[in-house]
Amino acid sequence: MKHFILGAALTGLVSLPSFASMDNSLSAFTTSFDVTQYRNDVQTLASDAFGGRAPLSEGEQLTINYLEKSFREMGLQPAFGDSYLQPVPLAKITADQNMQLNIGGINFTNGSEFTARTQRISEKVTLDNSEVIFVGYGINAPEYGWNDYQGLDVKGKTVIVLVNDPGFATQDPKVFKGNAMTYYGRWTYKYEEAARQGAEAVFIVHETAPAAYGWNVVQNSNTGTKFTLVDANNNQGQVGVMGWVQHEVAQKLFAKAGMDFDMLKREAAKPHFKPIPLNLKAQLTLQNQIERAQSHNVAAILPGKTHPDEVVMMHAHWDHLGTVMEGGKPVIINGAVDNASGVAGVLALARYFKHQADKAPLARTLVFSSFTAEETGLIGAQHFAQHPIVPTKDIVAFLNIDGMNMNQGVDYILRYGEGVSELEAYLDKAAKAQGRTVKADPRPQNGLMFRSDHFALAQQGVPGLLFMSLGDTDPDYIAHKYHQGADDYDPNWTLGGVTQDLALMASMLKALANGADWPRWLESSDFKTKREQTGRD
Incomplete structure (x- = not known):
């Protein structure tokens, strides 16, 4: 009963678009989604040639070049002045x-x-x-x-x-x-x-x-x-x-x-x-x-028409573990699901919204980002949170993919945390428009709320939502693939789950980018206090 009461309360706190408009967004994305391009992005980023995408490696250079080229070809603007790259000084x-x-x-x-x-x-x-x-x-x-x-x-x-x-x-x-x-x-x-x-x-x-x-x-x-x-x-x-x-x-x-x-x-x-x-x-x-060197965050901008200084972010970290020793032998940990699948998802959403904005510009700015060194402790996200492209009080929300459902679609979407922020109301409504239910995190003991890049932004008060489907739709993943050599590209993936989840995210992004409200933190926390101090309460 608590869940249903909470859902009703959330819906009353924010002004959301109608189911019909969300249905239109879902349908438009699903029709336009280029599955072949998505496969190519995942396969390339998770190839042995990219060496597991370790920061400060040859794989980093290949990865950031690939992302920069993709954003430029889409016609998106650089997020960091005249560059798509934000230097992140690392040791x-x-x-x-x-x-x-x-x-x-x-x-x-x-x-x-x-x-x-x-x-x-x-x-x-x-x-x-x-x-x-x-x-x-x-x-x-x-x-x-x-x-x-x-x-x-x-x-x-x-x-x-x-x-x-x-x-x-x-x-x-x-x-x-x-x-x-x-x-x-x-x-x-x-x-x-x-x-x-x-x-x-x-x-x-x-x-x-x-x-x-x-x-x-x-x-x-x-x-x-x-x-x-x-x-x-x-x-x-x-x-x-x-x-x-x-x-x-x-x-x-x-x-x-x-x-x-x-x-x-x-x-x-x-x-x-x-x-x-x-x-x-x-x-x-x-x-x-x-050694001291620079790694890089990557981000591109789709400017809003009426409120360009208000930003909605769509994100997935680009890095993984590189090469490690397993059984006394070097093994490339390619991170196909974690998180080439998420990066490819961000690229797919960026292509979709650039095409849509050419016909009907959004009110707020969309930023499509991919940060470095998440696997070492959210380092790229921490650097961005300390050096954002706009003040963090002007970031409306931060949606974060950290592993997608590469198999058949399911009749639910996972929610990490309950009663945490008003972004849950957007998730509820988008899922309902798809005929799906919102399923509580089946493993809250894993602490996924604190284990990906959205957490670094939350610490600065920015409401975030995690999209992750690692072990839920692939029971074998955590035991035998997570952070291991077996997390490789699989041509047999059906990608039904990818299609439905990206469509859901597209509908949420459109609602946030064309809305006027500022989703609030609900649960008493340092996140809420930080946001309230900026006047966004």
């Missing part, structure tokens, strides 16, 4: 993968048992007999009455933390948000909070269910070359070692300390858990090769 950090972690006299093997990296601009980062402390979930959340660090000095020490948050562990809706992950459950938060507390190193204990992916994803995502933005202090304020350990490694360490890890894990999900020193010391040296 490229490559740690020597022969590193070895020793805790309490036990040696662990990089890749198979732990991963470790840094974002500090330092050629060497060392843990030298660093005291190890178990701090539960590593969360300081006053609004939930929770502080795992209370009364604890972790300056210069190594902390071991659990993945996700206590709500997932308890499945109690009164604890955080129950099964639905909050930002406190994300690995990015764990490192950020540990840095605020002064810790030198963090090791997150991996378990597949609360992490929402297997160890192979951790390994592929955290070994080899990584990228970071660089602050005025060369990132020295960040935690020195950003690590993960296997569940079995944690069990072994706690046993060495005379403790039962799994029992203490259950205790950590209870309020007022007290941190536990393991009386073990950690030793690790990261030897880093550091």
Whole structure:
């Protein structure tokens, strides 16, 4: 019942176009969609020639050239002055993968048992007999009455933390948000909070269910070359070692300390858990090769006629993981679904709206964008959010594709989050016009609200909506393809899901670009506060 009441409330808050006008938009896109061009875009971007589209690689140059050429041929204007490219200054950090972690006299093997990296601009980062402390979930959340660090000095020490948050562990809706992950459950938060507390190193204990992916994803995502933005202090304020350990490694360490890890894990999900020193010391040296270089965001503009300074954005990140080692052999991780499929979708929508605008210009400006280094922590999106083409208060909404349904169409569309922003009302109406239902995120514990580029813009107050269909329509995807070599282009894809989802997005974009309202945040959050401070409430 809550869902239906909420939907009615949302519809009353915003002025939306009629079902008939949305039907017209859906039909117009479906009729004009060039499936052959879409296939070609995905196949090209996900080809071995593009090398997995890693930032600062030859694959980046091929990718941004392809996008720039596509936008120019469409007749769209550059988004960054006279350029389609926004330079994103990065540091490229490559740690020597022969590193070895020793805790309490036990040696662990990089890749198979732990991963470790840094974002500090330092050629060497060392843990030298660093005291190890178990701090539960590593969360300081006053609004939930929770502080795992209370009364604890972790300056210069190594902390071991659990993945996700206590709500997932308890499945109690009164604890955080129950099964639905909050930002406190994300690995990015764990490192950020540990840095605020002064810790030198963090090791997150991996378990597949609360992490929402297997160890192979951790390994592929955290070994080899990584990228970071660089602050005025060369990132020295960040935690020195950003690590993960296997569940079995944690069990072994706690046993060495005379403790039962799994029992203490259950205790950590209870309020007022007290941190536990393991009386073990950690030793690790990261030897880093550091290069400074520029990666690039790519974006193009379709100017609005009556309110050109008001912007609606359609986005998909262009980068993926490049080449990694799997089974001792180099493997190109092409990221066909994640996220060549989304980039091709943005191109398809850009072509459609340019053709439509030649006949009937939109009121507001549409921006079609593709950012770098999403896979390393939303880096390109963070840079754009700090250096936007218009003030973020003038960005109406940010729609983001991060993996499309490449198979047959379905009678629903996924909604990530509930009661978060008025953009959900647009989604409800567009889905209804298609004869589809809106289905709640079946895996809210995965925290997808915080795992793609829309989150970086949300942190600046811009309402966003994620479109993702990775494991929902392909049950094999997360286990065997996500961030793995098997995420390749497949000529047998039917693309029925792509067609229907892009048509839905087209109808939402048209409604937002020809409307006058500013979708609001509904849920009390930093996002809402940030937006209200700009006067867009």
